[in-house]
Amino acid sequence: MRRLPFSSDYMEGAHPAVLDALIRTNMESTDGYGADPYCAAAEQAILEACGCPEGAVRFLVGGTQTNALIISCLLRPYQGVIAAESSHIAVHEAGAIEAGGHKVLTLPAQNGKITAEAVRALTEAYYDNEVRDHMVQPGMVYLSQPTEFGTLYTRAELAAIRDVCHENGMLLYVDGARLAYALGSAANDVSLRDLASLTDIFYIGGTKCGLLFGEAVVMPCKDLIPGFFTMIKQHGALLAKGRILGVQFGAMFGVDGVAPQPGVLLYEQLGKKVVNYAQRIRAKLIERGLPLYIDSPTNQIFCVYPDADLPALGKKVNYGYMERYDADHTVIRFCTSWATQEEDVAALLEIL
């Protein structure tokens, strides 16, 4: 029997508009490695959406690859990256950052987020330390928007962290693996343009937001990484048929007129409906008295579930396992995506 699909946001293929674009362009012959008109058009559309026409965009395949590559390209060998102890790079990338030679300098997370104050304290402790020359220098701050727990940084919070970064010679990098679901949240006040003006580099997630795969790295200052193309190649991150990334992101950012309505980009609109689905699940959980583990305003809802009830739930629903909470409870996740069907949400609410 089919179980309701709420375990993650990368369980289906591509959004229909993306798939259509791939089908439409399939037999065209273009140059490889991103030197094609589709990548150029998608880059231009993204830069326009970000309000930084002088910047540059590079298309990569996946999130861990993107994080490892960018951090490795931007840090000096003696530098590390500050991140939440619950962040993807600290926990779930199999040590990719360390494999690239860098320490992740972790900070305790509050709802998956770190604060400007904590970043400042860590940085000051480093610069105040008399033996700091024997220690890893903080060289970058890594954030995810939304975070791994679905929470959001506000524009003010980002600006405060950016200030600490720049006062201390650090770069600010934002991982937007699920960025469409931030943009689609009513609670969000950070636009693509804000990210471009507040960060040194960020990426717009495709894999979890309707593409077969793909992440778009945005550099508001285009010369940020000398030799970037060669480093992408060296990391095994250069797609031979690079245009497949350009075609997909083009569909999301209005190239070829594929926009849900005039002036609205598919990428910005994609998350609205499904974040709303998630919030209905959240409301239901609260109504049922099931405690939220972390209260998220985006497409992932985390709750503390009685172990005794999990087998029954699991028969009907494919939910996400997160971690053990206590002897009798487990943290689980309900995740919606661009592919979530309204009737499945209704069925889930019924079950809950």
Added chain:
Amino acid sequence: MRRLPFSSDYMEGAHPAVLDALIRTNMESTDGYGADPYCAAAEQAILEACGCPEGAVRFLVGGTQTNALIISCLLRPYQGVIAAESSHIAVHEAGAIEAGGHKVLTLPAQNGKITAEAVRALTEAYYDNEVRDHMVQPGMVYLSQPTEFGTLYTRAELAAIRDVCHENGMLLYVDGARLAYALGSAANDVSLRDLASLTDIFYIGGTKCGLLFGEAVVMPCKDLIPGFFTMIKQHGALLAKGRILGVQFGAMFGVDGVAPQPGVLLYEQLGKKVVNYAQRIRAKLIERGLPLYIDSPTNQIFCVYPDADLPALGKKVNYGYMERYDADHTVIRFCTSWATQEEDVAALLEIL
């Protein structure tokens, strides 16, 4: 004006059968990271085609990624990999092998190939050297089939190299980025089963052989690489929607009955027609008196072209630039692929 597309074999999207499979399965919901039925079925089909049902298959995204990952997983830190000085890993992977910590121990190439004798000589020189403990130990031999110049190893040549490897504690790894075009060549006597019995590990190329992207690593002995999954993740080579690789390779290896005719796999049949196209181009070049740079029996034809005539050719044909030959000549490549149209071949022959 449209130029005839003969520059490379990764200029179009996916083979229609592959694209169809992606479209057909697009909205299904499956687990991520390769733990889905499509990857399982494709693995089984490939192992069957290779005659090693006890082996294992892992799907990766691209060739440089695959080479860097496998070499890094299998060599000890003090070991290097023997390869032709013209090999992809030695020249065109932006130093990815060295970035992973290993020296490429190059041998002069003859028609893009290395010999068992040369491998033996290098290995013996190492073991005879009194200060070998200060030197990089040869730990693996890397070959490409077909080579970067389209030439083929015979079964006997592979067996001889395999023998030298195993006598000296080295692994044999074959890069099959263009393997379909070896399998499609009348001159080829090395089957998938031969590769599985003669090598320790090899990969079946998808990117250049009709997939949007993807390479299938075949390990006849399934436990060759402890922790392989985690190392794939660590290298940023783990596709979240892993099933996209399974679906594509499934289409190539007869899963779901997508076979050109009973008992014939699409992957094995794909290259026949287009290698024939390439050989017609080869015959024409010889007829015209244009010297072949290297004589290839597969889908890539290399010739020495007068610089004076290149601009005219370039207006009509998108050929591949290889390297300068002498003051007045350039080595260029004509490359056919699964996407090559017969009328384009006819037009090219006309122009030549």
Added chain:
Amino acid sequence: MRRLPFSSDYMEGAHPAVLDALIRTNMESTDGYGADPYCAAAEQAILEACGCPEGAVRFLVGGTQTNALIISCLLRPYQGVIAAESSHIAVHEAGAIEAGGHKVLTLPAQNGKITAEAVRALTEAYYDNEVRDHMVQPGMVYLSQPTEFGTLYTRAELAAIRDVCHENGMLLYVDGARLAYALGSAANDVSLRDLASLTDIFYIGGTKCGLLFGEAVVMPCKDLIPGFFTMIKQHGALLAKGRILGVQFGAMFGVDGVAPQPGVLLYEQLGKKVVNYAQRIRAKLIERGLPLYIDSPTNQIFCVYPDADLPALGKKVNYGYMERYDADHTVIRFCTSWATQEEDVAALLEIL
């Protein structure tokens, strides 16, 4: 004016017995890279002292080098090393472990130590985690004896940690940078033989214990690290005039009859007197009501000192700065060594 030297245990040259051995052998001509009679004799003497004549010893130059090399040699790329968050490898080696590709999996420290229970909890959490294949696998436990805060593991504590290690496929490695001061402590119950029987690998510190420089890596099982010599070379850790290390350690371990008294090794006896000096300083601090930051039974004494009194102290005493304690206090260290003079201790006690 000369300040009393209590800041560290690597401020002077070599112990007179070590210097004498260097002088005596200076003009002899021997083979390089450790293939000399002095290294052979020192290896044999150390193995005898450790009760593992079938083992092997390799001599390296410094502590960070030794830690980085051993961890890099013994972990698989997807593994990390468990260590106290206050451990040298986690804080004061400039990211050397990460530069070698490995994450340091930190545990909270209690008096600089970690417990078998905490190691077990971390390991079980890893093996219980459903997505552990996306995470760094714990592959080794790193301890220092004495710790960075001068505290000691008991034989029972080491045995308990060793058990957790071996139950979970992890190696146990002990950093003995200051081992002579553990061996010289009345509170210590862990002998060289215990270390050899309880650990997989450990090192006997020379730099901080009377040598010009040098650390002796002891492997009770001599084949623990295949290709170790070449990896030492590759890490830039192979001393050309390797015999200088053998000569120095030989002097410490009774080669050539340089023993303080029959049956007692200089290395085992070296710390006794000066640990006693340190304990007199400790007693004085307690008497004075200056709180100990951590209570250490070896040669390092840590106390919380009022900032207001530091300038006066600093004029007369070269103490070690550790870290800020609160707005008005600093953690400082008084450190004795083989070179400490009794009259300087008396003078310090006077000042305190």
Added chain:
Amino acid sequence: MRRLPFSSDYMEGAHPAVLDALIRTNMESTDGYGADPYCAAAEQAILEACGCPEGAVRFLVGGTQTNALIISCLLRPYQGVIAAESSHIAVHEAGAIEAGGHKVLTLPAQNGKITAEAVRALTEAYYDNEVRDHMVQPGMVYLSQPTEFGTLYTRAELAAIRDVCHENGMLLYVDGARLAYALGSAANDVSLRDLASLTDIFYIGGTKCGLLFGEAVVMPCKDLIPGFFTMIKQHGALLAKGRILGVQFGAMFGVDGVAPQPGVLLYEQLGKKVVNYAQRIRAKLIERGLPLYIDSPTNQIFCVYPDADLPALGKKVNYGYMERYDADHTVIRFCTSWATQEEDVAALLEIL
């Protein structure tokens, strides 16, 4: 029976003047990690000898360590280092450069040397290549002076290579492991001042030139490597008792008035006598009709020796084995050093 010691120049301890300085300063108490007056004085003396008072000197332990560290500090990840195929970094450093992530781009050697023309050709071939973005970029040229075969670059040759470097955005780095024997050769026209004005960075070898160990890295522009101290630490190359390096180099460069005669530095004078010894051996070999393998004007003499006569020679002389020449001959080396005794030279000449 004692064999005459001619196998290498690192078989004895330290030059008497160096040993005296160590003995004299042994019990002084100084700060660690190079922050001591001896390192400061040695740095100043070296910079003065090099005519670059605005530069900086850092003291490291050994040659492979120095090469690996400097190359790793100065190259971007996508860059490689050009070197002779017979160079130490290409052959005898166990892959240390590749372990640091960089390819060694080898050029054929002529008498152990490479030419400005060959460097230019390699560089131009790279910049002319249409797919250079997929290739390793040459970022540095590595030379050794004298070379591994004892030969010397002239000032004009160095200047020509320097020009090619700077025209192509590459740094010039000179490995002076045996520099004292270049400075002591009558054939040499390259002074320390020349090296400081012609290179971006070079090192003055101590290990093979009379120190127990140690190499002095000279940077005419002191800010060449940001974070150098921390990277030294990270590479395990930071000596705790750093002053031991300062004391030794100080003795060589006239600190504390230890000069053989007014205005002459011990380091510059050290090689004269023993290079002369080597040249007498060379003359004898020629007289005897034994062919020189490479004709060297410094302290290493390479000749092609009949295998039949080697056992007899080996009974009396500890010579250096280099490599097999042909079925009946071997390349061997006679090497003199600061420690070579005149009577041993006479005895060797007698035997030859």
